[in-house]
Amino acid sequence: xxxxxxxxxxxxxxxxxxxxxxxDFVLAGGIASIIGPNGxxxxxxxxxxxxxxxxxxxxxxxxxxxxxxxxxxQITALGICRTFQNIRLFGNMTAAENVLVGMHARVPLSxxxxxxxxxxxxxxxxxxxxxxxxxxxxxxxxxxxxxxxxNLPYGDQRRLEIARALASEPTLLLLDEPTAGMTQAEAxxxxxxxxxxxxxxxxxxxxxxxxxxxxxxxxxxxxVLDHGEKIAEGHPQEVQANPRVIEAYLGRGWAGRAxxxxxxxx
Amino acid sequence: MDFELLxxxxxxxxIDGIILGFMYALIALGYTMVYGVLEFINFAHxxxxxxxxxxxVEILLGLKAAGLLEALPWPLLLLIVVLAGMTVSGLLAVxxxxxxxxxxxxxxxxxxxxxxxxxxxxxxxVIRLVESIWRNAFNLVYPTIDALNERFEITTTIDVSxxxxxxIAGALLMLWVLHALVNRxxxxxxxRAVAEDQAAASLMGIDVNRIIALTFLIGGxxxxxxxxxxxxxxGLINPYTGFVPGLKAFTAAVLGGIGNIPGAMIGGIVLGLxxxxxxxxxxxxxxxxxxxxxxxxxxxxxxxxxxxxRPKGLLGEIVRERA
Amino acid sequence: xxxxxxxxVLAVAAVGLSAAAVSIFPRSILAFLLFQGSLLxxxxxxxxGWLRLGLFGLALLVLMPLIGFxxxxxxxxxxxxxxxxxxxxGLNIVVGLAGLLDLGYVAFFAVGAYSWAIVGSPHANLIFxxxxxxxxxxxxxxxxxxxxVVAAATGVxxxxxxxxxxxxxxxxxxxxxxxxxxxxxxxxxKPINLTxxxxxxxxxxxxxxxxxxxxxEYFYFLVLAIVVVVVLANRRLEDSHVGRAWxxxxxxxxxxxxxxxxxxxxxxxxxxxxxxFAGVMGVVFSAKQVFINPESFTFLESIGVLAMxxxxxxxxxxxxxxxxxxxxxxxxxxxxxxxLWLNELKNAGVTVLGFSLADLPTQFEPAKYERMIFGVIxxxxxxxxxxxxxxxxxxxxxxx
Numbered sequence: 001x002x003x004x005x006x007x008x009x010x011x012x013x014x015x016x017x018x019x020x021x022x023x024d025f026v027l028a029g030g031i032a033s034i035i036g037p038n039g040x041x042x043x044x045x046x047x048x049x050x051x052x053x054x055x056x057x058x059x060x061x062x063x064x065x066x067x068x069x070x071x072x073x074q075i076t077a078l079g080i081c082r083t084f085q086n087i088r089l090f091g092n093m094t095a096a097e098n099v100l101v102g103m104h105a106r107v108p109l110s111x112x113x114x115x116x117x118x119x120x121x122x123x124x125x126x127x128x129x130x131x132x133x134x135x136x137x138x139x140x141x142x143x144x145x146x147x148x149x150x151n152l153p154y155g156d157q158r159r160l161e162i163a164r165a166l167a168s169e170p171t172l173l174l175l176d177e178p179t180a181g182m183t184q185a186e187a188x189x190x191x192x193x194x195x196x197x198x199x200x201x202x203x204x205x206x207x208x209x210x211x212x213x214x215x216x217x218x219x220x221x222x223x224v225l226d227h228g229e230k231i232a233e234g235h236p237q238e239v240q241a242n243p244r245v246i247e248a249y250l251g252r253g254w255a256g257r258a259x260x261x262x263x264x265x266x
Numbered sequence: 267m268d269f270e271l272l273x274x275x276x277x278x279x280x281i282d283g284i285i286l287g288f289m290y291a292l293i294a295l296g297y298t299m300v301y302g303v304l305e306f307i308n309f310a311h312x313x314x315x316x317x318x319x320x321x322x323v324e325i326l327l328g329l330k331a332a333g334l335l336e337a338l339p340w341p342l343l344l345l346i347v348v349l350a351g352m353t354v355s356g357l358l359a360v361x362x363x364x365x366x367x368x369x370x371x372x373x374x375x376x377x378x379x380x381x382x383x384x385x386x387x388x389x390x391x392v393i394r395l396v397e398s399i400w401r402n403a404f405n406l407v408y409p410t411i412d413a414l415n416e417r418f419e420i421t422t423t424i425d426v427s428x429x430x431x432x433x434i435a436g437a438l439l440m441l442w443v444l445h446a447l448v449n450r451x452x453x454x455x456x457x458r459a460v461a462e463d464q465a466a467a468s469l470m471g472i473d474v475n476r477i478i479a480l481t482f483l484i485g486g487x488x489x490x491x492x493x494x495x496x497x498x499x500x501g502l503i504n505p506y507t508g509f510v511p512g513l514k515a516f517t518a519a520v521l522g523g524i525g526n527i528p529g530a531m532i533g534g535i536v537l538g539l540x541x542x543x544x545x546x547x548x549x550x551x552x553x554x555x556x557x558x559x560x561x562x563x564x565x566x567x568x569x570x571x572x573x574x575x576r577p578k579g580l581l582g583e584i585v586r587e588r589a
Numbered sequence: 590x591x592x593x594x595x596x597x598v599l600a601v602a603a604v605g606l607s608a609a610a611v612s613i614f615p616r617s618i619l620a621f622l623l624f625q626g627s628l629l630x631x632x633x634x635x636x637x638g639w640l641r642l643g644l645f646g647l648a649l650l651v652l653m654p655l656i657g658f659x660x661x662x663x664x665x666x667x668x669x670x671x672x673x674x675x676x677x678x679g680l681n682i683v684v685g686l687a688g689l690l691d692l693g694y695v696a697f698f699a700v701g702a703y704s705w706a707i708v709g710s711p712h713a714n715l716i717f718x719x720x721x722x723x724x725x726x727x728x729x730x731x732x733x734x735x736x737x738v739v740a741a742a743t744g745v746x747x748x749x750x751x752x753x754x755x756x757x758x759x760x761x762x763x764x765x766x767x768x769x770x771x772x773x774x775x776x777x778x779k780p781i782n783l784t785x786x787x788x789x790x791x792x793x794x795x796x797x798x799x800x801x802x803x804x805x806e807y808f809y810f811l812v813l814a815i816v817v818v819v820v821l822a823n824r825r826l827e828d829s830h831v832g833r834a835w836x837x838x839x840x841x842x843x844x845x846x847x848x849x850x851x852x853x854x855x856x857x858x859x860x861x862x863x864x865x866f867a868g869v870m871g872v873v874f875s876a877k878q879v880f881i882n883p884e885s886f887t888f889l890e891s892i893g894v895l896a897m898x899x900x901x902x903x904x905x906x907x908x909x910x911x912x913x914x915x916x917x918x919x920x921x922x923x924x925x926x927x928x929l930w931l932n933e934l935k936n937a938g939v940t941v942l943g944f945s946l947a948d949l950p951t952q953f954e955p956a957k958y959e960r961m962i963f964g965v966i967x968x969x970x971x972x973x974x975x976x977x978x979x980x981x982x983x984x985x986x987x988x989x
Contacts, residue, residue: 050847076849088844090837094983100830101837105849107830111858114829115822125829148983168849307757369972375756376690377971380899383692384967387892391961395953402950509888513768516761563772566765573758574750 003028004204005049005080005172010058012044019044021228022058027172031198033207033215033236036225037248042208043085045225046174049206050082051075062172077105081165082174085208087157091150095141095160098149099132102167132167139163139193155186162193172204173197179211187211191218216240224248272550279546280539285430285499287538288437292492293515294522294530295444296359296485302461302525303481306367306375309382312512313389314359314486318351318493319503320393323406325350330409340413344432348494355490359482368475386509393505405504408497433495440491441531444484448527457481461525510562514541517569523579532580541565596634603627604644608652615660618926624648624656625914632907649813654806664805668877670917671812672870675819677897677913678906679866682823684895685904685981686832687859688839689752690760692891693767697864699774699886700743701736701871705729706790706881707783715782729796732872733815740868744860752856767891774883789882793875808877815873819866823906826862835859836904889960893920896963899970902977911979916966920959928956 007025011018020041034042047053049060051072060067067075081102090098107128113121136145139159144152149160158178165173175194179187191214197203209215215222215236222239224232226248232239239245293315300308325347329335335343366385370378397404414429448454459467460477468474496511497503514537522533545561572579607624614620631644657664676698683691707713709729713722751762778786798807826832834855837845846852875881893916901912935949970977 052843052847071851072846073849073851076847081849082847084844084847088841088847090840090844092840092983093833093836097833097836097983101833101845101850102848104830104834104837109830111831114831115825117825121829128830146983164848307761366968366972373971373975376688376760377975379690379757379760380895381968381971383892383895384964384969384971386964387960388964388968391958391964395958395961398950398952402952404952513761513765559772559776563769563776566769566772569765570751570762570769573754573762577754577758 005060005062005206007045007049007060008058010045010048010055010060012041012048012053013056019228020048020055020225023225023228023230025223025230027204027206029198029202029204030220031194031205031207031218032221032223033209033219034223034225035209035212035215035239039227040225040248041228042225043176044228046082046176046208049174050080073105076168076170079169079171080174081168081170081172083158083161083165083176083178085176085180087154087161089149089157089161089164091148093149094145095136095147095149095152095163096129096132096145098160098164099135099167100128102164103128103131103169105168135163135166136160138166138196140189155182158182159190159193166197166201170203172206174206176208177210178207179209179214184213187214190214194218272547275546279542281426281430282546283539283542284535285433285538286542287535288434288441289492289496289499289534290511290515290518290538291531291534292437292440292488292495293511294519294534295441295527296489297516298519298522298524298527298530299457299481299485301519302527303457303478304367304371306378307382307516308359308367308482308485309379310362310366310385310389311359311485311489312508312515313386313393313505314355314362315489315493315496315512315515316503316505316508317358317389317393318355318490319497319507320397320406320493320505321351321354321490322347322494322497323408323503326409326411327406335409335411340411343411344436344498347498348436348491351490351494352487353490355493356483356487359486359489360479363479363482390505390508397505405502408501408503410501414498429499433499436491436495440488444488444527447484453477453480513569514565517565517572520569520577521572521579523581523583525583526579526581529579529581529583536580537565537568540568593635593637597636597640600627600631600634600636600640600644603630604648604652608648608656611656611663612659618922621656621660621663621666621922622918624652625918629911654809657806657809661805664809666918666921668805668809668812669921670914671809671816672874673894673897673917674816674910674913675812675866675870676894677901677909678819678823679863680894681863681898681904681906681909682826682835682866683859683863684898685902685909686827686835686839687856688756688835689856689859690756690763691860691863692760692764692888692895693747693770694763694863694867694894695886695888695891696747696767696770697740697743697867698871698874698890699770699883701740701868702875702881702886703774703784703790703871704736704739704868705732705872706793706875708732709794709876710790710792712782712785712790715785723794726794726796729794729872729876733869736868736872737865738868740871741861741865743868744864745857748857748860752853752860764888764891767888771883771886771888774886784883787882787884789880789884790875791880793879793881795876795879804877808873812870812873815869819869820906820910822862822866827906831855831858839904889963892963892967893959896966898977900966900978902980905977905979905981908977908979908981912977916962919962924958924962925956928954931955 003026005027007023010020010023012020023045034045036042044053048055051067051070051074054069062078062080065078090101107124109121109124133145136142139162141156141159141163144156149157152160162175162178179190182190194205195218198205207215207219219236221234222236223230224239224245231248232242232245293311296311296314297308300306326335326343329338362385366381367378370381394404397406414427414432416428417425418428418431419425448457456467456472456477457480459470459472460474464474515534518533518537519530520533521537522529522531541561541564544564548560604627607620607627610620611624628645628648631641653664653667680691680694683689683694707716709723709732711722714720747763747766751759754762774784775787777783784790795804798804834845834850837848837850838852838855842852897912897916898909899912900915901910902908
């Protein structure tokens with residue numbers, strides 16, 4: 001059975017720098033996290049997955065279909081959508097309008113429908129706006145629909161980005177550091193949201209995260225990148241204890257100490 | 267096809283092309299330096315260029331009216347008008363930057379560009395206004411300086427006017443001075459630093475505002491010099507004459523690689539030669555169907571093609587590191 | 590409640606009194622400006638929608654033509670305003686909504702104009718031989734559609750290669766394209782005489798009018814009708830997934846693409862839609878003027894339309910209407926009026942501070958200073974109020 005999402009041997013170079021090297025990644029469902037020190041190539045990997053970059057080597061397939069050569073909007077239409085590390089909302093548009101833009105790939109209207117504004121148009125538009133309100137409510141932004149996006153508080157903006165990504169009816173959601181800058185409480189709410197998305201909508205979610213509490217708390221599986229290579233993968237607990245991972249984060253010399261620390265503590 | 271004729275006019279075409287090319291190179295420098303430092307097309311540069319020409323013509327007409335035109339030796343005359351043109355144009359460029367661009371420094375790219383277009387249009391009519399009131403005419407002709415019009419024989423079939431030689435020599439001198447300035451002086455290094463990374467340059471203690479003003483001053487001065495030389499070479503100017511050469515010079519800057527100073531020089535000369543060839547040979551090659559009037563389309567088409575197919579230009583662009 | 594009544598009374602009074610003023614003082618530009626100002630007041634006043642619509646209808650359908658009887662030039666101005674309103678609305682889609690700075694917009698206007706000019710005059714006989722042209726005058730109506738399609742196609746052809754360029758390069762390329770069209774129009778009189786070069790094309794047929802209405806009134810109503818259609822089309826586009834996609838592209842095209850917006854297709858659509866309005870008005874323009882030549886389609890016109898959009902407000906329909914009105918009136922009335930007034934003062938031997946105005950150089954004509962006006966508008970608006978006089982308002986919706 002082909003997995004939902006498969007990346008094999010993905011390599012991406014920028015001039016002399018190899019950002020990602022020979023990374024394999026498979027996702028069948030649930031929530032997976034990609035972690036690693038800064039500069040490990042995580043966002044570059046996301047950019048390859050979503051079509052922003054063409055890989056120099058390797059393949060990416062989604063539901064058995066190769067994503068090579070596809071533009072980002074085509075990939076979104078297939079069912080993959082993302083958020084950005086630095087929030088990239090449409091600042092001067094309202095929250096509701098932001099979400100509506102996310103639905104673009106799913107709007108079944110033609111130019112003629114728009115110009116003639118017949119009953120079909122009204123029906124579809126009404127449905128779009130209703131759905132936008134639902135999505136806003138789901139991420140906890142009920143009532144904020146008419147707010148201009150750049151006036152929203154930071155945490156709300158992050159959640160709006162998720163609502164916008166959900167608008168395209170994705171099967172796979174890629175979130176780039178969704179809890180960056182959030183308080184513990186906000187991060188916990190987000191974790192609950194992610195779990196509900198998987199449970200209710202059957203989404204697969206892939207996170208890039210630095211907040212270990214979130215990673216441990218919500219992931220079914222964790223993948224670790226360092227200097228563009230995958231150095232570990234598995235259950236959160238396994239990865240946490242992996243000496244190579246500890247070394248990547250804390251440097252050599254800590255791996256041994258961590259092992260003995262645990263031996264004493266447990 | 268009359269091959270002999272085609273070859274026969276070749277030397278003249280080359281000379282015309284080189285003169286045109288140096289003129290474009292001088293103007294292109296203004297565009298490329300400003301773009302290198304601010305990533306911004308100074309649309310008003312075409313008017314800064316033509317203001318230089320107007321300064322030159324006013325001085326010469328004034329001297330003529332005072333009967334001094336014949337009295338002074340022509341090298342001195344040229345020196346005076348070129349320096350005057352450089353000064354006025356340079357200062358004008360600085361003033362424009364301060365008034366119309368600096369307030370918009372942080373804004374999205376298109377906003378200062380629109381402002382620059384506005385300045386360009388505004389200046390055209392200001393020149394018209396000033397000349398209408400001062401001289402009741404704004405289509406002005408450079409007074410002839412006889413010494414300059416003498417022709418100089420290079421071979422039995424090729425001759426060139428002293429004027430052309432002076433223009434070429436003047437342009438070369440200025441290009442050399444600029445090159446030395448940008449590459450061998452502290453100020454030049456500061457300009458290159460600001461062009462590469464404004465934030466880092468300012469952290470190193472460089473006064474970014476002052477350097478930007480200086481860049482406009484130098485670019486504007488080059489444009490002003492080009493304006494005077496343009497007036498001397500071609501004779502007839504009006505407030506709207508700057509637009510087309512300005513656009514072509516921008517093409518030259520992009521052709522050589524925007525932000526790249528040697529690139530602007532090379533781009534200017536290449537474009538000048540191409541245009542001279544087009545002007546002279548197009549009619550002959552197409553049997554009169556398309557003549558010299560199409561040389562402007564030629565330059566504009568070049569612009570479009572370069573921007574689409576090789577926006578980095580011949581020598582590669584030098585623009586700021588994108589975060 | 591009281592404010593609404595006061596506003597309503599004021600609105601009706603403004604329109605009525607200013608119209609009366611114009612009929613009493615037909616030569617007074619000030620009276621006509623007051624009339625136009627009253628329409629702005631009607632737009633801004635807090636009055637019920639039906640009253641607003643009713644007053645606009647009254648002013649534009651009844652009062653304006655009546656004013657035309659009193660002073661034909663005002664009707665001409667109103668018609669020109671209408672033409673430029675359509676152009677501004679077209680450019681508004683490209684620049685204001687999608688954020689693509691097109692500096693060669695007038696090329697689409699030219700394409701539409703020449704398409705009717707060539708076949709609607711005997712000129713086409715020079716191209717195709719024989720004497721089959723001009724086409725019967727009623728084909729003008731079909732050509733409204735032809736001009737639309739031809740201009741839209743030109744927009745797509747221009748857009749295809751250039752749309753991936755970054756903002757300022759796109760601007761310069763479109764400028765270059767506009768210039769190429771102008772030089773072509775000026776020089777395509779050989780080898781085949783397509784455009785008749787600088788001599789222009791004339792006489793261009795006008796369509797038959799109904800009920801023997803004189804042409805000045807006829808064109809006024811035709812332009813008004815087209816403007817209404819253009820405004821409707823704009824509003825429908827703006828308040829749809831198409832308009833939202835355009836705005837998203839303007840805000841952040843990378844994010845827009847990541848959200849599923851096909852960039853090239855939407856940008857081409859913006860170009861085509863914007864161009865189509867210019868194309869239709871081009872056809873009307875050539876029939877109205879009876880004579881066109883490349884002089885009407887220069888960079889100055891492109892920048893003029895840009896100034897209108899910027900002044901009124903990028904991405905704002907009422908803004909584009911206001912901008913087009915203000916700039917056209919400035920050029921056609923205020924500047925011209927200043928010229929005339931100055932001449933009268935000169936002839937009367939008036940002196941200012943001991944300086945006789947008759948001594949002012951003859952070359953100084955305020956009517957020619959359109960460039961200065963455009964320049965000042967562009968610079969001041971960018972520095973002081975980049976969102977325009979009537980900025981686009983965010984759509985507020987009742988969400989369930």
